[in-house]
Amino acid sequence: MVTRGFSSGRKPPTDADARIPPGQYLEQGFPVLSAGPTPRVRTEDWSFTLKHGPRPIKTWNWTEFNALPLTKMTRDIHCVTAWTKFDTAWQGVLVDDILADAGIEPPTAFTLALSFDGYTTNVPTQDLIAGKAMVALLYEGKPITPDHGGPARLLVPHLYFWKSAKWLNGLQFTERDEPGFWELRGYHIYGDPWREQRYTGDP
Amino acid sequence: MSDAPAAQSPWQTVTIARIEKRTPRVTSFFLQPSRPFAYRAGQHVDVRLTAPDGYQARRSYSIASAPEAGETIELAIERLDDGEISPFFHDIAAVGDEVELRGPLGGHFVWSDSDGGPLLLVGGGSGVVPLMAMIRHRAARRSAVPVALVFSARVWDEVIFRDELIDVHDRRDGFDLVLALTREAARRPSDYSRRVDAAMMEQSMLRLPAPPRFAFVCGSNAFVSAAAQALIDAGVPANLIRTERYGV
Numbered sequence: 001m002v003t004r005g006f007s008s009g010r011k012p013p014t015d016a017d018a019r020i021p022p023g024q025y026l027e028q029g030f031p032v033l034s035a036g037p038t039p040r041v042r043t044e045d046w047s048f049t050l051k052h053g054p055r056p057i058k059t060w061n062w063t064e065f066n067a068l069p070l071t072k073m074t075r076d077i078h079c080v081t082a083w084t085k086f087d088t089a090w091q092g093v094l095v096d097d098i099l100a101d102a103g104i105e106p107p108t109a110f111t112l113a114l115s116f117d118g119y120t121t122n123v124p125t126q127d128l129i130a131g132k133a134m135v136a137l138l139y140e141g142k143p144i145t146p147d148h149g150g151p152a153r154l155l156v157p158h159l160y161f162w163k164s165a166k167w168l169n170g171l172q173f174t175e176r177d178e179p180g181f182w183e184l185r186g187y188h189i190y191g192d193p194w195r196e197q198r199y200t201g202d203p
Numbered sequence: 204m205s206d207a208p209a210a211q212s213p214w215q216t217v218t219i220a221r222i223e224k225r226t227p228r229v230t231s232f233f234l235q236p237s238r239p240f241a242y243r244a245g246q247h248v249d250v251r252l253t254a255p256d257g258y259q260a261r262r263s264y265s266i267a268s269a270p271e272a273g274e275t276i277e278l279a280i281e282r283l284d285d286g287e288i289s290p291f292f293h294d295i296a297a298v299g300d301e302v303e304l305r306g307p308l309g310g311h312f313v314w315s316d317s318d319g320g321p322l323l324l325v326g327g328g329s330g331v332v333p334l335m336a337m338i339r340h341r342a343a344r345r346s347a348v349p350v351a352l353v354f355s356a357r358v359w360d361e362v363i364f365r366d367e368l369i370d371v372h373d374r375r376d377g378f379d380l381v382l383a384l385t386r387e388a389a390r391r392p393s394d395y396s397r398r399v400d401a402a403m404m405e406q407s408m409l410r411l412p413a414p415p416r417f418a419f420v421c422g423s424n425a426f427v428s429a430a431a432q433a434l435i436d437a438g439v440p441a442n443l444i445r446t447e448r449y450g451v
Contacts, residue, residue, distance in 0.1 A: 006295070
């Protein structure tokens with residue numbers, strides 16, 4: 001349905017079109033969204049735990065985690081509130097390298113990301129491995145600020161950005177695909193921006 | 204709180220039934236849905252505009268009306284000069300025009316009178332919109348839940364829904380309005396002439412008969428960060444604070 005009197009305004013250059021998923025617009029800034037106040041997590045209090053169900057597999061403190069191999073990842077990111085930001089530059093530890101340090105193969109097909117503030121989000125395990133996702137520690141070469149999820153956030157850039165949990169403190173392998181915080185509150189169970197899977201039930 | 208997943212809600216065409224200017228920069232658009240539209244106070248909708256060449260723009264807007272308000276949905280839209288959708292609404296849209304809408308959306312920043320209280324609401328600028336839906340819902344339900352609204356605006360004339368809020372306050376039925384004007388002197392005895400801070404939150408909570416059961420904070424990111432921190436500094440547990448942010 002064409003809207004009377006509305007004309008294309010903020011049209012991206014043609015070569016950028018292919019990088020913008022349906023229903024998204026290009027944003028130059030970096031908006032902040034979260035369901036509650038920003039937790040201030042000190043690195044001396046920080047820890048990261050890998051779990052299989054309720055059972056901890058391995059826990060790292062900040063120093064130990066920073067000793068893992070660091071990888072750079074520069075990716076476009078897509079927020080469900082419709083902004084897309086190009087070429088965000090992160091450094092962190094690939095989930096592959098976390099698993100290798102723990103000496104395990106992924107034990108289940110589903111994972112729940114866990115955060116310091118109680119936030120959770122579910123991601124199929126195969127979307128986290130093979131170089132697809134990391135626990136990011138740096139943004140544009142600097143420590144990630146608290147409002148953007150620092151000290152450490154999950155980065156799963158090929159899914160809507162609510163899947164990239166802020167203030168991450170663990171990954172939990174689950175037997176079933178267990179909906180997380182937003183997935184229980186009307187948002188899509190998987191969240192592929194290219195299929196525009198924003199809300200519960202979107203095909 | 205009820206946090207059931209929203210059912211799938213496809214796009215629908217809505218008609219602009221009425222337009223009402225609220226402040227120099229904020230105008231309310233009353234939209235008539237083509238299908239029945241049930242929602243909860245605090246929820247938002249996505250609005251989509253389509254250009255003749257197929258280009259589409261969409262944004263989220265909070266609903267200002269109460270679920271009990273009748274058939275039309277009120278969106279109070281602030282004009283952002285560099286925006287894509289708000290200039291269309293302010294400069295072009297007229298009664299009778301159709302736009303596309305999807306919703307209701309969001310299952311976290313919502314309140315029903317059955318959720319209880321007391322409630323502490325903190326809004327900055329057009330961040331008051333979803334809080335207004337809660338206040339109107341409370342009034343429509345004749346709820347006795349105590350509510351305090353701390354509403355920050357730059358000046359008196361930019362206080363969205365000002366007359367209605369003062370009317371509800373003057374009923375003295377458990378709703379208290381506290382205005383925080385950042386660029387003008389306070390006009391009412393309960394008001395402040397400064398940005399929100401922890402002392403203001405502490406004093407505002409004294410207007411409630413008991414500590415808040417829920418706090419809802421909505422506004423720009425900078426406002427929400429400052430207000431949420433002020434609430435925490437005033438002793439509100441972080442897990443009671445729900446936030447909604449917009450802007451960069």
